Amino acid sequence: MSDHSTDPATETFVAHRNLLFTVAYEMLGSAADAEDVLQETWLRWVKVDLDQVRDQRAYLVRITTRQSLNRLRSMSRRKEAYVGPWLPEPLLTAPDVAEDVELAESVSMALMLVLETLSPTERAVFVLREAFDVSYEEIAAAVDKSPAAVRQIAHRARRHVEARRPREVVSASETRAALEAFRRVLETGDPQGLLDVLAPEVVLMGDGGGIKQAALRPITGADKVARFMIGGLGKNERPITVTPTVVNGSPALLVRLDGEIDGVMAIRLENARITGLYYVRNPEKLSRLESETPLTLR
Missing domain, CATH: 1.10.1740.10 (RNA polymerase sigma factor, region 2, helix turn helix motif)
Structure with a gap:
């Protein structure tokens, strides 16, 4: 242009x-x-x-x-x-995104995954109404439905999302603290330390896209996730560094091997324990981690 x-x-x-x-x-x-x-x-x-x-x-x-x-x-x-689980493409975001609670939640990895379970029209209606506060009349014009139909779709989508989204709002400082504890136990390879930060029902999803090695199905349960994480990192002979970053408006961890980006790890946190681990390794989804992507709801 x-x-x-x-x-x-x-x-x-x-x-x-x-x-x-x-x-x-x-x-x-x-x-x-x-x-x-x-x-x-x-x-x-x-x-x-x-x-x-x-x-x-x-x-x-x-x-x-x-x-x-x-x-x-x-x-x-x-x-x-797609080979294995599909995760949203992570974006390095500016601090002001994290400071805008509404925006940060709307682009969080946890909510974006919930939106994946909606139909295309439900997703469009939910995003426009809940995130951007677009009127029902304007949404109706965008999705070629009547305003009455859009209201019904919005109600159905909202109910679906509310049943699946995190039950509590977690501050960025709480997320950073959990990630820092998680980073320390990854570096030490301490199984008990890892179990202390993982919720019993934790789910790990890895996205390698068939290009990088990743679990082909979600791994559920603290014991299985801990074994997978420590076993996977322990087998790697290349120098690993794990550094804090901000992805999709929330604290995350950037994993490097030999100084090159290997992946990014985001979490879902409830009751100070990690209930969701999202590890994106597909190199085709890592191009937005070097410079900040500006986002806005207005």
């Missing part, structure tokens, strides 16, 4: 770009696909007669939603053929 600072269409698109990216990313869980959606949105936006558009922000969100829905339906076929 060329830079025409005096072009109203370009100025409007650039002004709302971070919002549109966030909408697409929350719907798709993939930064690469979100970027493609933004390109498609731009190509349609430049053909619009701006004099006929009453609310340009709403119109752009509508285009982005429709393109995301198209992409989401095609992605479902890719995910069916």
